[in-house]
Amino acid sequence: MSDLILQVAGSWTGRVQYVVMAGMFSYESSEVDWCEDNYRHSETVAEYFNTMSNIIFFVVSPIMLYLLHPYAKERSLAVHLVWIMMIFVGLFSMYFHMTLSLMGQLLDELSILWVIAVGYSVWFPRRHFPFFIKSRSTFSWMVLAITVITTVSSFVKPVANAYALNFFAVHVVYSVAVEMRSCTNPRVLRLARQAIGVWVLAISCWISDRFGCSFWKTINFCYLHAIWHILIVIATAYGSSLLSYLDALYEIPNSQPVLQYWPCDSWDLGLPYVILKGPNKTKKSC
Numbered sequence: 001m002s003d004l005i006l007q008v009a010g011s012w013t014g015r016v017q018y019v020v021m022a023g024m025f026s027y028e029s030s031e032v033d034w035c036e037d038n039y040r041h042s043e044t045v046a047e048y049f050n051t052m053s054n055i056i057f058f059v060v061s062p063i064m065l066y067l068l069h070p071y072a073k074e075r076s077l078a079v080h081l082v083w084i085m086m087i088f089v090g091l092f093s094m095y096f097h098m099t100l101s102l103m104g105q106l107l108d109e110l111s112i113l114w115v116i117a118v119g120y121s122v123w124f125p126r127r128h129f130p131f132f133i134k135s136r137s138t139f140s141w142m143v144l145a146i147t148v149i150t151t152v153s154s155f156v157k158p159v160a161n162a163y164a165l166n167f168f169a170v171h172v173v174y175s176v177a178v179e180m181r182s183c184t185n186p187r188v189l190r191l192a193r194q195a196i197g198v199w200v201l202a203i204s205c206w207i208s209d210r211f212g213c214s215f216w217k218t219i220n221f222c223y224l225h226a227i228w229h230i231l232i233v234i235a236t237a238y239g240s241s242l243l244s245y246l247d248a249l250y251e252i253p254n255s256q257p258v259l260q261y262w263p264c265d266s267w268d269l270g271l272p273y274v275i276l277k278g279p280n281k282t283k284k285s286c
C-alpha cells in the first residue's frame with residue numbers, strides 16, 4: 001500500500017515538475033492529441049480543421065441567444081448564461097486545438113463543465129430533485145458545490161476529464177429520455193429524437209477519433225473530431241430548446257409554450273426555439 005502511495009506521489013511529482021519545466025502554455029504540453037495530423041496545414045496551428053470547426057460556436061450561440069430571449073425574459077435572464085458561456089467554450093476549444101497545450105485543454109474542459117452546471121441549475125426538472133432539496137436555489141447551490149469540487153479534481157488527472165464530462169452528457173440524455181415518456185406532443189417528441197440522434201452521431205465521432213485513429217489514418221480521413229464540434233453544437237441547440245420548452249411548461253404559469261424553427265418553421269427546418277403564447281394556458285401536459 002505504502003509502495004503504491006509512493007508510486008502515485010512520485011508520478012504526480014514527476015508530472016508537476018514536467019509541467020513547471022515545459023509550461024502549461026507551451027505547445028503540445030497536453031497529454032491529449034487528436035487524430036488530425038499536427039502542423040499539416042499551418043506552422044502555428046497544430047490541428048487546423050479541429051481549430052477552425054469551432055467557428056460553429058460563434059455562429060450558433062448569438063442566434064440561440066436571440067431566439068431564446070422571449071422565453072428567458074419571462075423565466076430568468078440566467079438562461080442566457082448557457083449560450084454566452086458556449087462562446088467561451090468555442091474560444092477555449094480553438095485555443096486548445098491550436099496549441100494542444102495543457103492550459104488549453106483545462107480551459108476547454110472546465111468551460112464545458114461550467115456550461116453543464118448552469119444548464120442543470122436552470123433546467124433540471126424540479127420534480128426530479130433529490131428528496132432533501134426543496135427549492136431551485138438550494139439545488140443550484142448543490143450544483144455549484146459539486147462543480148467547484150469537480151473543477152479542483154480536474155487538475156489531478158486531466159486526461160480523465162473528457163470521460164467525466166461525457167458521463168454528465170449521458171445523464172443529460174437519460175433525463176431527456178425520461179421526460180419524454182410522459183410526453184404526447186409529436187413536435188416535442190420529434191425534437192427529442194433529433195437531439196438524441198445528433199448526440200449519438202456526435203459521440204460516435206468523438207469515440208472513433210479517440211480510439212480508431214489508426215483506421216482513419218489508413219483512409220486519410222482524420223476529421224472526425226472537427227465533425228464532432230459541429231454536431232455537438234447542433235445537439236446542444238436542439239437539447240437547450242427542448243429543455244426550455246419543458247421548463248416553460250412547468251415553471252412559467254399560463255405560458256402556453258410552442259416550439260418553432262428558425263428560419264423555416266413550416267418545414268421544421270433549422271434551429272428550434274420556444275415562443276410563449278400565454279396567458280390562457282389551462283393544461284399542464286406535454
Ligand SMILES: CCCCCCCC/C=C\CCCCCCCC(=O)N[C@@H](CO)[C@H](O)/C=C/CCCCCCCCCCCCC
Pocket residue numbers: 082089093096108112115116119120123124125162163165166168169172173175176195196199229232233235236239243
Ligand atoms: C437537465 C440538464 C441540462 C444540461 C444542459 C447541457 C448544456 C450543454 C452543455 C455543454 C455543451 C457542449 C459543449 C461541447 C464542447 C466541445 C469542445 C470539445 O470538443 N472538447 C473536447 C476537446 O477538444 C473534449 O474532449 C470534449 C469532452 C466532452 C464534452 C461533453 C459535452 C457534453 C454535451 C452535452 C450535450 C447534451 C445534448 C443533449 C441532447 C439531448
Ligand SMILES: [Ca+2]
Pocket residue numbers: 033034035036037038047
Ligand atoms: Ca493531432
Ligand SMILES: [Zn+2]
Pocket residue numbers: 050093097225229
Ligand atoms: Zn475539440
